[in-house]
Amino acid sequence: MNTTTTKTIGVDLHKASLTATVLDPEGTVIERKDIPTKCRNHIAAYFAGHGPDVQVAVESVGFYHWFWDTVKPAVRKIHLADPAGVRACAGRRTKTDRNDSLLLAELLHQNRLPMAYVPDEPVRALRELCRHRHRLARQLALVRRHLRWTGLKNNLPGPATLTSDRAQKWLLSQETKLSPVHRLSSRQFVDQITTLERQLADVEAVLKDTVAAHADLAPTLALIQSVSGIGFIAAITILCECGDITRFDNIDQLSSYAGLCPRVTQSGESAHHGHISKQGPPVLRWVLQQAAWVAIRCDPNARRIYARISKRAGNKKAATALARKLLSYAWSVCRQGRPFVWPNTEIKPGSLPGPVWSFDI
Numbered sequence: 001m002n003t004t005t006t007k008t009i010g011v012d013l014h015k016a017s018l019t020a021t022v023l024d025p026e027g028t029v030i031e032r033k034d035i036p037t038k039c040r041n042h043i044a045a046y047f048a049g050h051g052p053d054v055q056v057a058v059e060s061v062g063f064y065h066w067f068w069d070t071v072k073p074a075v076r077k078i079h080l081a082d083p084a085g086v087r088a089c090a091g092r093r094t095k096t097d098r099n100d101s102l103l104l105a106e107l108l109h110q111n112r113l114p115m116a117y118v119p120d121e122p123v124r125a126l127r128e129l130c131r132h133r134h135r136l137a138r139q140l141a142l143v144r145r146h147l148r149w150t151g152l153k154n155n156l157p158g159p160a161t162l163t164s165d166r167a168q169k170w171l172l173s174q175e176t177k178l179s180p181v182h183r184l185s186s187r188q189f190v191d192q193i194t195t196l197e198r199q200l201a202d203v204e205a206v207l208k209d210t211v212a213a214h215a216d217l218a219p220t221l222a223l224i225q226s227v228s229g230i231g232f233i234a235a236i237t238i239l240c241e242c243g244d245i246t247r248f249d250n251i252d253q254l255s256s257y258a259g260l261c262p263r264v265t266q267s268g269e270s271a272h273h274g275h276i277s278k279q280g281p282p283v284l285r286w287v288l289q290q291a292a293w294v295a296i297r298c299d300p301n302a303r304r305i306y307a308r309i310s311k312r313a314g315n316k317k318a319a320t321a322l323a324r325k326l327l328s329y330a331w332s333v334c335r336q337g338r339p340f341v342w343p344n345t346e347i348k349p350g351s352l353p354g355p356v357w358s359f360d361i
Contacts, residue, residue, distance in 0.1 A: 007050050009075075010105030011058040012097045013067055018043070021101040022050065027109050032098055040070050048074035057108040059083055059100070060116040068118070081107070084279065085114025119243040122214050127240035129210065133203045133233070134283050140196040147189040150182050164194040204233075211236060220245075226339035227329045228302050229295025234287045238330055241284040246335050251328040258284050260324040276320060288323035295326065301342045 007030075012019040015037065022031040035043055047056065056071055056078045058064060064080065072078050081104055089107060093099050107113040119127065144162045151158040156174050159166040167190045175183055211217055217239065224235040238245070241258075248254040255261045259280040278285065295302035302322060310318035333340050 007054045008109040010101040012101040019097040019101045057104040080116040082114040082116040143192045223333040224330045228299040229291040234291045237287040241281040292323040
């Protein structure tokens, strides 16, 4: 039982309001309050009014950041709870806002709160910037596909890659062959491609400048980029989404965090391994999948692993397995502090700094 703090507060946070349940040092409910979220000063004053030694638990939701920044200076400690772990502790309790906030307060008071990781401020800012970059990249890919399908509907395949300049030249040369409706949509698609490419370049420039401003991130990024298939964007995504990647004790913990571990259903001696759990950051899995396909195309060692696994599991599962391996290699190089080298690779003297080590496949 936790007796080191005067009060414990559990917060069930929503878009328009929050519900707070306050426990005394003995774990007895002494107050419950609903507060509108539109007044941040009122919220900060409420938590500060309970004294400087209070501790707060809030469940991780997609918009918890403003609450975290508002309350953190006013309390001794604020904890971010893992929603999946909290649901597992809820049992048959009726789900209401007050019950949810009470559960968070009780778990924190009893030192049983399942924690979610909160990165430091530089990594938090990079994470938001990196996720914005990936959203733009996906929108750009979607618009390019729409333009491609518009051309195929008129038997006009177009260039292999629909960049803004190639798309404009193609549209100018083939515009008379399109119907009026397709001509209009194609022009708008080309405009969107041009805008998204410019926005994507701007975001990537800011991303590189931000990384350059934090010199302490450079060694870790260089180590992660030494893994086959992982470039700058993939490396910064891994760093942003995992935070301090060395905080994981083993690769199984990291794979579980990334959602790349298979679901296991066990009864007695029988166990069934299903699809990957897909828990954790979706953008991390997507980037690792892209890195795996790059490694398959460009690296013979990665291609050999992929071919071996695909014989028994199929192409998609083999690519997922390789993505998990790339993540394990990134974790290993950061733990060892040495660049990645495939086994049985001849190393030229002086080509890599420090002692060289390799990874078993």
